[in-house]
Amino acid sequence: MPLLTILSCKILQDEVVHILENDPSVDEILVVANGQEDDFASKLQKTGLKFRFLSPDRLPDDTESYKNDPTRYSVMVYMVELALHEFPKILKTEVYKLLEELSKYSSGILLFYGLCGNVFDKIETDFEHLGTSCPVRILRDETRTVDDCVGATLGGCSEYLSTLKKFSDKGTFLFTPMYAHAWREIMRVDPEKPDKTIKMLRKVNEITGYKRVAKIKTGLSHTDNFDEKVAEFAEIFDFEVLEIEGCQNIFEDCYTSIKKEIVGC
Known part of the structure:
Protein backbone atom coordinates (compact mmCIF):
# COMPACT_ATOMS: atom_id res chain seq x y z
CA MET A 1 0.00 0.00 0.00
CA ASP A 147 -10.16 30.25 2.39
CA ASP A 148 -8.04 29.35 5.40
CA CYS A 149 -7.87 27.20 8.52
CA VAL A 150 -10.84 28.99 10.08
CA GLY A 151 -12.97 28.42 6.99
CA ALA A 152 -12.06 24.74 7.03
CA THR A 153 -12.94 24.43 10.72
CA LEU A 154 -16.30 26.14 10.22
CA GLY A 155 -17.22 23.62 7.53
CA GLY A 156 -16.48 25.40 4.25
CA CYS A 157 -16.80 28.61 2.29
CA SER A 158 -20.54 29.21 2.65
CA GLU A 159 -20.40 28.60 6.41
CA TYR A 160 -17.43 30.97 6.69
CA LEU A 161 -19.22 33.71 4.74
CA SER A 162 -22.34 33.25 6.84
CA THR A 163 -20.30 33.59 10.04
CA LEU A 164 -18.55 36.74 8.81
CA LYS A 165 -21.89 38.30 7.89
CA LYS A 166 -23.27 37.39 11.30
CA PHE A 167 -20.45 39.30 12.97
CA SER A 168 -20.26 42.16 10.46
CA ASP A 169 -21.48 44.77 12.96
CA LYS A 170 -18.22 44.50 14.93
CA GLY A 171 -14.78 43.13 14.13
CA THR A 172 -14.44 39.63 15.58
CA PHE A 173 -11.40 37.40 15.91
CA LEU A 174 -12.21 33.75 15.28
CA PHE A 175 -10.07 31.50 17.46
CA THR A 176 -9.56 27.77 17.15
CA PRO A 177 -7.75 26.09 20.07
CA MET A 178 -4.40 26.22 18.28
CA TYR A 179 -4.94 29.81 17.20
CA ALA A 180 -5.61 30.73 20.80
CA HIS A 181 -2.48 28.84 21.84
CA ALA A 182 -0.32 30.62 19.28
CA TRP A 183 -1.88 34.09 19.01
CA ARG A 184 1.21 35.85 20.35
CA GLU A 185 3.36 34.16 17.73
CA ILE A 186 0.83 34.80 14.96
CA MET A 187 0.49 38.48 15.89
CA ARG A 188 4.24 38.74 16.30
CA VAL A 189 4.24 39.89 19.92
CA ASP A 190 7.85 40.61 20.82
CA PRO A 191 8.68 38.31 23.78
CA GLU A 192 11.36 40.79 24.89
CA LYS A 193 9.01 43.81 24.78
CA PRO A 194 5.45 42.41 24.83
CA ASP A 195 3.86 45.57 26.27
CA LYS A 196 5.03 47.66 23.32
CA THR A 197 3.57 45.22 20.76
CA ILE A 198 0.29 44.82 22.65
CA LYS A 199 -0.10 48.60 22.91
CA MET A 200 0.27 48.81 19.14
CA LEU A 201 -2.23 45.98 18.63
CA ARG A 202 -4.76 47.79 20.85
CA LYS A 203 -4.52 50.84 18.61
CA VAL A 204 -4.92 48.71 15.50
CA ASN A 205 -7.99 47.03 16.98
CA GLU A 206 -9.52 50.40 17.81
CA ILE A 207 -8.94 51.69 14.29
CA THR A 208 -10.30 48.56 12.61
CA GLY A 209 -13.24 48.17 14.98
CA TYR A 210 -12.40 44.80 16.52
CA LYS A 211 -14.43 44.27 19.68
CA ARG A 212 -14.93 40.51 20.09
CA VAL A 213 -13.26 37.12 20.02
CA ALA A 214 -15.25 34.00 19.17
CA LYS A 215 -14.20 30.53 20.31
CA ILE A 216 -14.70 27.93 17.60
CA LYS A 217 -15.69 24.70 19.32
CA THR A 218 -13.89 22.16 17.14
CA GLY A 219 -14.86 19.07 19.11
CA LEU A 220 -11.17 18.32 19.68
CA SER A 221 -9.28 18.44 22.98
CA HIS A 222 -5.66 18.02 21.94
CA THR A 223 -4.69 21.61 22.81
CA ASP A 224 -4.97 22.44 26.49
CA ASN A 225 -6.39 25.57 28.13
CA PHE A 226 -8.45 26.82 25.19
CA ASP A 227 -10.93 28.71 27.38
CA GLU A 228 -8.16 30.20 29.50
CA LYS A 229 -6.18 31.38 26.47
CA VAL A 230 -9.22 33.05 24.93
CA ALA A 231 -10.10 34.66 28.27
CA GLU A 232 -6.55 36.02 28.52
CA PHE A 233 -6.74 37.49 25.02
CA ALA A 234 -10.16 39.02 25.74
CA GLU A 235 -8.96 40.57 28.99
CA ILE A 236 -5.87 42.10 27.39
CA PHE A 237 -7.91 43.79 24.66
CA ASP A 238 -11.17 44.26 26.58
CA PHE A 239 -13.10 42.03 24.17
CA GLU A 240 -16.43 40.30 24.44
CA VAL A 241 -16.20 36.48 24.21
CA LEU A 242 -18.59 34.44 22.06
CA GLU A 243 -18.80 30.78 21.10
CA ILE A 244 -19.56 29.23 17.70
CA GLU A 245 -19.64 25.66 16.50
CA GLY A 246 -17.01 24.16 14.23
CA CYS A 247 -16.62 20.68 12.79
Whole structure:
Protein backbone atom coordinates (compact mmCIF):
# COMPACT_ATOMS: atom_id res chain seq x y z
CA MET A 1 0.00 0.00 0.00
CA PRO A 2 1.10 3.59 -0.50
CA LEU A 3 2.66 6.37 1.53
CA LEU A 4 0.43 9.41 1.99
CA THR A 5 2.08 12.66 3.04
CA ILE A 6 0.16 15.29 4.98
CA LEU A 7 1.87 18.67 4.60
CA SER A 8 0.32 20.82 7.29
CA CYS A 9 0.33 24.25 8.84
CA LYS A 10 1.10 23.91 12.56
CA ILE A 11 -2.24 25.59 13.33
CA LEU A 12 -3.99 22.45 12.04
CA GLN A 13 -1.96 19.88 13.97
CA ASP A 14 -4.94 18.92 16.16
CA GLU A 15 -6.94 18.09 13.06
CA VAL A 16 -4.12 15.87 11.79
CA VAL A 17 -4.06 14.02 15.11
CA HIS A 18 -7.83 13.59 14.87
CA ILE A 19 -7.52 12.07 11.39
CA LEU A 20 -4.83 9.62 12.47
CA GLU A 21 -6.48 8.49 15.69
CA ASN A 22 -9.68 7.71 13.79
CA ASP A 23 -8.16 5.67 10.97
CA PRO A 24 -7.26 2.18 12.21
CA SER A 25 -6.04 1.21 8.73
CA VAL A 26 -2.86 3.30 9.15
CA ASP A 27 -0.04 0.81 9.68
CA GLU A 28 2.64 3.35 10.55
CA ILE A 29 2.84 7.08 11.26
CA LEU A 30 6.01 8.88 10.23
CA VAL A 31 6.83 12.36 11.54
CA VAL A 32 9.48 14.48 9.84
CA ALA A 33 11.76 15.93 12.52
CA ASN A 34 12.33 19.34 10.92
CA GLY A 35 12.20 21.40 14.13
CA GLN A 36 8.45 22.08 13.91
CA GLU A 37 7.19 18.74 15.18
CA ASP A 38 7.50 18.90 19.00
CA ASP A 39 3.91 19.85 19.91
CA PHE A 40 2.48 17.51 17.31
CA ALA A 41 4.58 14.56 18.46
CA SER A 42 3.59 15.22 22.07
CA LYS A 43 -0.08 15.12 21.10
CA LEU A 44 0.38 11.86 19.25
CA GLN A 45 1.97 10.39 22.38
CA LYS A 46 -0.85 11.61 24.62
CA THR A 47 -3.36 10.06 22.24
CA GLY A 48 -1.51 6.76 22.42
CA LEU A 49 -0.46 6.74 18.76
CA LYS A 50 2.90 5.22 17.96
CA PHE A 51 5.10 6.90 15.37
CA ARG A 52 8.60 7.06 14.01
CA PHE A 53 10.71 10.18 13.49
CA LEU A 54 12.36 10.69 10.11
CA SER A 55 15.27 13.03 9.41
CA PRO A 56 14.52 15.46 6.56
CA ASP A 57 18.04 14.76 5.26
CA ARG A 58 17.38 11.04 4.94
CA LEU A 59 13.91 10.99 3.41
CA PRO A 60 14.97 9.37 0.11
CA ASP A 61 16.40 6.34 1.93
CA ASP A 62 14.03 6.20 4.91
CA THR A 63 10.80 6.37 2.89
CA GLU A 64 11.69 3.94 0.11
CA SER A 65 10.50 0.84 1.93
CA TYR A 66 7.19 2.45 2.89
CA LYS A 67 6.23 3.63 -0.59
CA ASN A 68 7.14 0.30 -2.15
CA ASP A 69 5.55 -2.01 0.43
CA PRO A 70 2.27 -3.29 -1.07
CA THR A 71 1.08 -4.67 2.27
CA ARG A 72 1.20 -1.51 4.39
CA TYR A 73 -0.49 1.92 4.37
CA SER A 74 1.64 4.61 6.00
CA VAL A 75 1.13 8.33 6.62
CA MET A 76 4.01 10.81 6.80
CA VAL A 77 3.38 14.18 8.45
CA TYR A 78 5.44 17.28 7.70
CA MET A 79 4.68 20.39 9.80
CA VAL A 80 5.46 23.77 8.24
CA GLU A 81 6.73 26.76 10.21
CA LEU A 82 3.89 28.97 11.41
CA ALA A 83 5.79 32.24 11.01
CA LEU A 84 5.73 31.89 7.22
CA HIS A 85 2.08 33.02 7.24
CA GLU A 86 3.33 36.55 7.75
CA PHE A 87 4.95 36.42 4.32
CA PRO A 88 2.54 34.82 1.80
CA LYS A 89 4.93 34.86 -1.15
CA ILE A 90 7.65 33.17 0.91
CA LEU A 91 5.10 30.67 2.22
CA LYS A 92 4.12 29.78 -1.34
CA THR A 93 7.74 29.42 -2.43
CA GLU A 94 8.61 27.18 0.50
CA VAL A 95 5.52 24.98 0.17
CA TYR A 96 6.05 24.57 -3.58
CA LYS A 97 9.65 23.53 -2.94
CA LEU A 98 8.50 21.01 -0.36
CA LEU A 99 5.90 19.60 -2.73
CA GLU A 100 8.45 19.06 -5.48
CA GLU A 101 10.73 17.29 -3.03
CA LEU A 102 8.17 15.27 -1.08
CA SER A 103 6.44 14.11 -4.24
CA LYS A 104 9.53 12.02 -4.99
CA TYR A 105 8.88 9.92 -1.88
CA SER A 106 5.07 10.00 -1.65
CA SER A 107 2.16 8.26 -3.32
CA GLY A 108 0.01 11.33 -2.72
CA ILE A 109 0.12 14.61 -0.78
CA LEU A 110 -2.70 16.30 1.11
CA LEU A 111 -2.11 19.92 2.14
CA PHE A 112 -3.73 21.00 5.37
CA TYR A 113 -3.95 24.55 4.05
CA GLY A 114 -6.54 26.83 2.51
CA LEU A 115 -6.02 29.60 -0.01
CA CYS A 116 -4.00 31.57 2.59
CA GLY A 117 -4.32 34.96 0.94
CA ASN A 118 -4.88 33.32 -2.45
CA VAL A 119 -1.31 32.07 -2.79
CA PHE A 120 -2.51 28.46 -3.13
CA ASP A 121 -5.40 29.12 -5.52
CA LYS A 122 -3.78 27.16 -8.37
CA ILE A 123 -1.74 24.64 -6.43
CA GLU A 124 -3.54 21.52 -7.68
CA THR A 125 -3.26 22.75 -11.27
CA ASP A 126 0.40 23.67 -10.82
CA PHE A 127 1.16 20.10 -9.74
CA GLU A 128 -0.96 18.28 -12.29
CA HIS A 129 2.29 17.28 -14.00
CA LEU A 130 2.79 14.70 -11.24
CA GLY A 131 -0.22 12.83 -12.60
CA THR A 132 -1.36 9.73 -10.75
CA SER A 133 2.13 8.99 -9.44
CA CYS A 134 1.63 11.56 -6.67
CA PRO A 135 -1.64 13.54 -6.76
CA VAL A 136 -1.52 16.81 -4.79
CA ARG A 137 -4.72 17.88 -3.07
CA ILE A 138 -5.69 20.79 -0.80
CA LEU A 139 -8.56 21.33 1.65
CA ARG A 140 -11.79 21.88 -0.29
CA ASP A 141 -15.50 22.00 0.33
CA GLU A 142 -18.04 20.89 -2.28
CA THR A 143 -17.34 23.91 -4.50
CA ARG A 144 -13.80 25.20 -4.04
CA THR A 145 -10.66 25.45 -1.91
CA VAL A 146 -11.42 26.78 1.56
CA ASP A 147 -10.16 30.25 2.39
CA ASP A 148 -8.04 29.35 5.40
CA CYS A 149 -7.87 27.20 8.52
CA VAL A 150 -10.84 28.99 10.08
CA GLY A 151 -12.97 28.42 6.99
CA ALA A 152 -12.06 24.74 7.03
CA THR A 153 -12.94 24.43 10.72
CA LEU A 154 -16.30 26.14 10.22
CA GLY A 155 -17.22 23.62 7.53
CA GLY A 156 -16.48 25.40 4.25
CA CYS A 157 -16.80 28.61 2.29
CA SER A 158 -20.54 29.21 2.65
CA GLU A 159 -20.40 28.60 6.41
CA TYR A 160 -17.43 30.97 6.69
CA LEU A 161 -19.22 33.71 4.74
CA SER A 162 -22.34 33.25 6.84
CA THR A 163 -20.30 33.59 10.04
CA LEU A 164 -18.55 36.74 8.81
CA LYS A 165 -21.89 38.30 7.89
CA LYS A 166 -23.27 37.39 11.30
CA PHE A 167 -20.45 39.30 12.97
CA SER A 168 -20.26 42.16 10.46
CA ASP A 169 -21.48 44.77 12.96
CA LYS A 170 -18.22 44.50 14.93
CA GLY A 171 -14.78 43.13 14.13
CA THR A 172 -14.44 39.63 15.58
CA PHE A 173 -11.40 37.40 15.91
CA LEU A 174 -12.21 33.75 15.28
CA PHE A 175 -10.07 31.50 17.46
CA THR A 176 -9.56 27.77 17.15
CA PRO A 177 -7.75 26.09 20.07
CA MET A 178 -4.40 26.22 18.28
CA TYR A 179 -4.94 29.81 17.20
CA ALA A 180 -5.61 30.73 20.80
CA HIS A 181 -2.48 28.84 21.84
CA ALA A 182 -0.32 30.62 19.28
CA TRP A 183 -1.88 34.09 19.01
CA ARG A 184 1.21 35.85 20.35
CA GLU A 185 3.36 34.16 17.73
CA ILE A 186 0.83 34.80 14.96
CA MET A 187 0.49 38.48 15.89
CA ARG A 188 4.24 38.74 16.30
CA VAL A 189 4.24 39.89 19.92
CA ASP A 190 7.85 40.61 20.82
CA PRO A 191 8.68 38.31 23.78
CA GLU A 192 11.36 40.79 24.89
CA LYS A 193 9.01 43.81 24.78
CA PRO A 194 5.45 42.41 24.83
CA ASP A 195 3.86 45.57 26.27
CA LYS A 196 5.03 47.66 23.32
CA THR A 197 3.57 45.22 20.76
CA ILE A 198 0.29 44.82 22.65
CA LYS A 199 -0.10 48.60 22.91
CA MET A 200 0.27 48.81 19.14
CA LEU A 201 -2.23 45.98 18.63
CA ARG A 202 -4.76 47.79 20.85
CA LYS A 203 -4.52 50.84 18.61
CA VAL A 204 -4.92 48.71 15.50
CA ASN A 205 -7.99 47.03 16.98
CA GLU A 206 -9.52 50.40 17.81
CA ILE A 207 -8.94 51.69 14.29
CA THR A 208 -10.30 48.56 12.61
CA GLY A 209 -13.24 48.17 14.98
CA TYR A 210 -12.40 44.80 16.52
CA LYS A 211 -14.43 44.27 19.68
CA ARG A 212 -14.93 40.51 20.09
CA VAL A 213 -13.26 37.12 20.02
CA ALA A 214 -15.25 34.00 19.17
CA LYS A 215 -14.20 30.53 20.31
CA ILE A 216 -14.70 27.93 17.60
CA LYS A 217 -15.69 24.70 19.32
CA THR A 218 -13.89 22.16 17.14
CA GLY A 219 -14.86 19.07 19.11
CA LEU A 220 -11.17 18.32 19.68
CA SER A 221 -9.28 18.44 22.98
CA HIS A 222 -5.66 18.02 21.94
CA THR A 223 -4.69 21.61 22.81
CA ASP A 224 -4.97 22.44 26.49
CA ASN A 225 -6.39 25.57 28.13
CA PHE A 226 -8.45 26.82 25.19
CA ASP A 227 -10.93 28.71 27.38
CA GLU A 228 -8.16 30.20 29.50
CA LYS A 229 -6.18 31.38 26.47
CA VAL A 230 -9.22 33.05 24.93
CA ALA A 231 -10.10 34.66 28.27
CA GLU A 232 -6.55 36.02 28.52
CA PHE A 233 -6.74 37.49 25.02
CA ALA A 234 -10.16 39.02 25.74
CA GLU A 235 -8.96 40.57 28.99
CA ILE A 236 -5.87 42.10 27.39
CA PHE A 237 -7.91 43.79 24.66
CA ASP A 238 -11.17 44.26 26.58
CA PHE A 239 -13.10 42.03 24.17
CA GLU A 240 -16.43 40.30 24.44
CA VAL A 241 -16.20 36.48 24.21
CA LEU A 242 -18.59 34.44 22.06
CA GLU A 243 -18.80 30.78 21.10
CA ILE A 244 -19.56 29.23 17.70
CA GLU A 245 -19.64 25.66 16.50
CA GLY A 246 -17.01 24.16 14.23
CA CYS A 247 -16.62 20.68 12.79
CA GLN A 248 -14.16 18.22 11.29
CA ASN A 249 -16.09 17.51 8.07
CA ILE A 250 -13.68 19.20 5.64
CA PHE A 251 -10.62 17.48 7.07
CA GLU A 252 -12.27 14.08 7.21
CA ASP A 253 -13.76 14.32 3.72
CA CYS A 254 -10.54 15.53 2.08
CA TYR A 255 -8.50 12.84 3.79
CA THR A 256 -10.97 10.13 2.82
CA SER A 257 -10.98 11.38 -0.77
CA ILE A 258 -7.22 11.31 -1.34
CA LYS A 259 -6.86 8.04 0.53
CA LYS A 260 -9.41 6.49 -1.81
CA GLU A 261 -7.57 8.04 -4.75
CA ILE A 262 -4.22 6.47 -3.90
CA VAL A 263 -5.28 3.34 -2.03
CA GLY A 264 -8.43 2.54 -3.93
CA CYS A 265 -10.63 1.92 -0.89
